[in-house]
Structure formats: structure tokens, C-alpha cells
Amino acid sequence: MNGIHDMGGMGGFGKVDPQDDEGFHEDWERQVRAIISLVRVGGVDEFRFTIESLPPVDYLSLDYFGRWLLAREKMLVKYGLITEEELKNPEGRLARTAGYQAVTPEQAGTRTSRSKRMQLDVPPRFQVGDRVRVKNEHPRGHTRHPRYVRGHRGQVHIDHGVFPFPDRVAHGLEDKPQHCYAVKFTATELWGSRGNARDIVYLDLFDDYLEAAS
Amino acid sequence: MEKKKISRRNFLATGPAVAAGSAISSCGVTQEPEGVHGTPPSGIPLRVQSLMSVLTQKGLIDPEAVDTLIEYYETKIGPHIGARVVARAWMDPSFKIRLLDDASSAITELGLEGIGNSRADLVALANSGQAHNVVVCTLCSCYPWALLGLPPSWYKDFAYRSRVVIEPRAVLEEFGLELEEDVEVHVWDSTADLRYLVIPERPEGTDGMTEEELIELVTRDSMVGVEKLNPFQPEGRA
Numbered sequence: 001m002n003g004i005h006d007m008g009g010m011g012g013f014g015k016v017d018p019q020d021d022e023g024f025h026e027d028w029e030r031q032v033r034a035i036i037s038l039v040r041v042g043g044v045d046e047f048r049f050t051i052e053s054l055p056p057v058d059y060l061s062l063d064y065f066g067r068w069l070l071a072r073e074k075m076l077v078k079y080g081l082i083t084e085e086e087l088k089n090p091e092g093r094l095a096r097t098a099g100y101q102a103v104t105p106e107q108a109g110t111r112t113s114r115s116k117r118m119q120l121d122v123p124p125r126f127q128v129g130d131r132v133r134v135k136n137e138h139p140r141g142h143t144r145h146p147r148y149v150r151g152h153r154g155q156v157h158i159d160h161g162v163f164p165f166p167d168r169v170a171h172g173l174e175d176k177p178q179h180c181y182a183v184k185f186t187a188t189e190l191w192g193s194r195g196n197a198r199d200i201v202y203l204d205l206f207d208d209y210l211e212a213a214s
Numbered sequence: 215m216e217k218k219k220i221s222r223r224n225f226l227a228t229g230p231a232v233a234a235g236s237a238i239s240s241c242g243v244t245q246e247p248e249g250v251h252g253t254p255p256s257g258i259p260l261r262v263q264s265l266m267s268v269l270t271q272k273g274l275i276d277p278e279a280v281d282t283l284i285e286y287y288e289t290k291i292g293p294h295i296g297a298r299v300v301a302r303a304w305m306d307p308s309f310k311i312r313l314l315d316d317a318s319s320a321i322t323e324l325g326l327e328g329i330g331n332s333r334a335d336l337v338a339l340a341n342s343g344q345a346h347n348v349v350v351c352t353l354c355s356c357y358p359w360a361l362l363g364l365p366p367s368w369y370k371d372f373a374y375r376s377r378v379v380i381e382p383r384a385v386l387e388e389f390g391l392e393l394e395e396d397v398e399v400h401v402w403d404s405t406a407d408l409r410y411l412v413i414p415e416r417p418e419g420t421d422g423m424t425e426e427e428l429i430e431l432v433t434r435d436s437m438v439g440v441e442k443l444n445p446f447q448p449e450g451r452a
Contacts, residue, residue, distance in 0.1 A: 008352030008403060009380040013372040016388045018440070020371070023288070023364025028262040033287065034280040039269060048354055064355060064370040066258050073265060082268050090264040096273035108279040109286040115318065115335050116407045144405045146352055148379065160335065163407050180406045182337075187399075191380050199399040201379055204406035 001049075002138055002147060004056040009148040009191070029065040036068055038103045041079040045170035049142035050074055118162045124179040125207050130156045132183060133213035134205065142170035145209040152189050153213045157202060158182040165206055178207040292363035296411055297432035298324055299338070299361065301425050304416040313338045317411065326361075336361070340413045341439070345398040348386065348439030349410045350378040358409035362434055369438065379403055389440040412439040419446035 007013075024030050036047075050071040051059075059067060076082045086094060126132055136151040137143075144166050160182065164175035183205045187195030269275040299321055303310040313320040317336040336358065339347040351357065352375050357365040368374050378385050382399045386392070393399065402410045414436040420428060423446075435441035 005353055007372060007376040010372075010376040013376050016368050016371065016373045016377070016385055018368055018389050018435075020368050021366035023366065025367065026259065028259040030284045030287075031262050031266055031280060034283045035265065035269065035275065037283055038276075038279055039274050051354070060372075062258070064367075069258065069262060069265070073261075081274060082265075082272065086268045086272075087264055090267040090271075094268060094271040096271070100273055102273055102276045103279050104276060105278040105282040108282040109290065117335050144353065146403070146405065148352075158337070160337075160406070160408055166406075180408075182402075182408075194380060196383065196399070198396070199382060199401070201401045201403060203403045204408050206406065 001052055001140055001142065003052045004059045005052045006146050008146045024065075025063075032065045032069045032072070034108075036072055038108065039072075039076065039081070041072075041075045041081060043169060045142060045166040046172070047071060047075065048166075049170040052142065116163050117160070118164065118177050120162045120177050122162045122177050122179065124159055124181075126156045126159075126179070126181060126210060126212070128156050128159055131213045132156060132210040134183075134209055135211055137209075139167060141167060143167050143209075145205055146203070148190060149183075149185060149203055149205070152185055154183040154185040154189070156181045157184040160204065163206070165208060167206075167208070176208075180204055180206050181210075183210070287364055291360065293361075293432070293434035293437060294429070295326065295363070296358070296361035296434070296437045297429045299326070299411065300413050300432045300437065301428035303338070303340075303413050304420075304428055305425050310340070310413070313413070314340055321361075334358070334360070334407055334409045336411060337408050338411050338413055339400070339402065339439075341415050341442075343397070343415070345400050346386075346393055346439065346442075347400045347402060347410075347412045348378060348382055349402045349404060349412060350375060351404045352376070352379055353405060356404045356409065358411050360409075361411055362437060366434070386440060389435065391440060391442055412437050414439075414441075414443050417443040417446050419448075 024033070042050075051067050054062075054067060054070055058070065062070065073087065077084055077087075081097070086092070131153065132155070133153050134145055134149045134151060138150075158181060160180045162177050163180045165178055168174060168176050181204070182202050185201045185203070186197075187199035187201060188197055189195070190201055266275070266277070270277055299313065302324060303313050309320065309323065312323075317338040320338075321336065339349075341347055350369075355365060355370040355375065357369060359365070374385065379401050382401050383393060386399075404410055414432070416428075417431060420431065431443060431446065433441055433443065436443050
């Protein structure tokens, strides 16, 4: 989706504040972080798409963990673990969910997310060194090729192997395993005269985002 | 951090007109406007309380598990883990070769395969006199949690996400890092399932140090690529 989250190259956000370097500012942020890990619904791709689908004004006015909160609430409702009614009246006496075992304190520190790389024999469409162009596509759903590389020419730099395709996984479709590559772009290719001729930008891009370039 | 919040609120109260006026002067604009950041709606902390209450009553979350997990994030994982990888790469050139070739597999030599609760595939990037690497995630804020712990707020802020790819040298200067004009800047936008760790150059003045001593010198920011490690000065002689 051509959403507000796709902000590479945008202006207007001011300077970086290196002093603002805490992991959490407030206790509620700690709780949101923990809820995300402990009450899992859907996958990370669907979670990202839910965040990207927040109204742009909300996206911009919330901070990182605020966006996580709103997106996770939506997913918990969608998957039927809670209802909007319960969120509005949290003081009501709510029955325990039958058959659900919450993550215990003993399990909490060992929750892991596994590598997504797949040991599948899927042929790569490109080899390291190949010249490629990022397709000029603007999907309505989730995608991981930012606007700032679409239509631009680069060179395959690393073949990372085979991964599930997030554009499909985020929407509950079969995962269409394919190669993902680090693709190298010159800064001037992407940014014209704003780019420094010495500088390079690398992005990890899936096979389906790319076409051969001469 | 409190200072920043106040400045954001002040800005929201008085800033937009000023910013608009300063930004769109005419052609020849060289400065970006100061930037409007979001201020979280005041209802958010209450909303989190409500969600926690619902999840707890329904038996979907154990509040003690929340405490355990947060303690884990705040004390068990952190840049001290990534620092072990960097120090080993400085000490052992053959390890560095294996690390640059396949970082996910090389870190198992340090017993790190089970550490951190994210086992995303890892790529190591070596800085040199010719090229400086810096990592960002423009689309969300992907970060090598397993090796560096919690991402700092600035890494997740819109300013860093939007600007590093288009003007990395200007952003690095805001971190106090001025690179020589002939050094290439390599920006890595982690848009997929790989996580990137920068291996900073070993600082001067560290010959003969032990691996444990070197670990102490490696900072989080140097492993994201927004800092170069200064030459080591023994205490008292700085």
C-alpha cells in the first residue's frame, strides 16, 4: 500500500534527536511490548499491514508503541480473542477463555521467533551481479518494496536465499516462497542531484519485485 | 526525554505557522522545516490499562509473565551481546571472514544461537577506511533485537527513518560523525527478514587488549553505524 509508513526519502520530520535513545519512555510502552510477544495472533506481516492501515493522522500522531497498541487491539478483535465491547467496559466481570493457556512467567523469557529462511529448492531468477529494475507496481495490499526504489535500476549484491513472500502472507494467502536479494542502488540513481556520487543504498527485495534490466 | 516532549508540545502549539513560513520561502531552499512530530493522544495509557485488564480477566495474559519478559528485554539482552561478536571479529581474522560470509552461522561459535528471542537471519557489515555502513528500516523499524536489545527511540522516529536513505551524511553529522569526503556511505534499508549488524573499525590504541577489554569499548551506536569508535585513551591521559 502506498501508505504513510513508506517514508524513505520524505522531508519535513526535522532533525534526529540522538539524545532520545531510551528503549521505553513510559510503563505503558513496556506493557504493550509484552502484550505483543505474549498474546500472539496472526503473523508479523499481518501485524505490519495492520499498522500501515491505521489512518495516516493516527499513524503520525502516535509513537511507535502507540501504533503497536492500536494495531494489536484490532487483531485481537478480528481473531475473536476479545471484543470491542469488552475494551469499552473493561471493568465488567469477564469469563476466562476456555481452553486457552496464557504464557507462563517461566516461558516468557524463552519466547522465540524463528528464522524465516526456507530450505526449499526454488530457482533464483537472478544471480549476484545481475542488473535489475524494480517493477513500477503499486499494490493495494502489504508490500516491502518502498516507493523510493520503484522503477529504479540496481544490481543484485547478495542472494539471501528463499523466504515466504510477505505480500501474500500478510493477507493469509499461500506463501509463494522465493529468493530475496540485497540489491545495490547508487544514491544518484535514487535521488538525482541530492545523492552523493560515492554513496550507495542497499535494500532487501524479493524476486517478484524485480525484472531484468539491460 | 521529558525535555523533548515539552518541546514537541510547544511546537504543536506555536510551530506550524512558523514552520510553514520558513520552509516555503522561494526556490533555493536548503533547509528542511523543523518538523512536526506526533504527541501521543492522552488516552493511550488508559487504553493500555483497559486492554491489560481484559486480557488478564480472560486468562489470556499472566501479569507476572509481563514483568519477566520486560526484565528480560531490559537486562538480559542488549548491546553487550553484539559487542561480543564485534570483539571476536577484531581478535580473530578467520572468524571475521566467516562472520561476513554467514553471520547467522558464525555467531553460533560464540554460543549466541539461542540468545535473544528473535532469530532472524543476520548479516554482518564491516566498516573500513573506504566505506562506512549505516542501518535503517524505512518501512517500520526492523532492528537486530537479539544482538542489540531494545531499539533506541531515535531509530524508530520519523526523522531517522525518512532521512538516512536520502541524506545519510547530514544525519550522521547530527550524531556528531563527520566522515571524510572520500569515504563511501553504504546505507542498508532492512526491508525484509534479514537483520544487519555493523562491525565498526577497531579503534587505535587497542593493540594488546584482551577480548574482554575490547567488548567494553563497543557501543550500540557503532553497531548501528551512526558512530565511529574513537582512539582509545587510557584513563588519566585523555
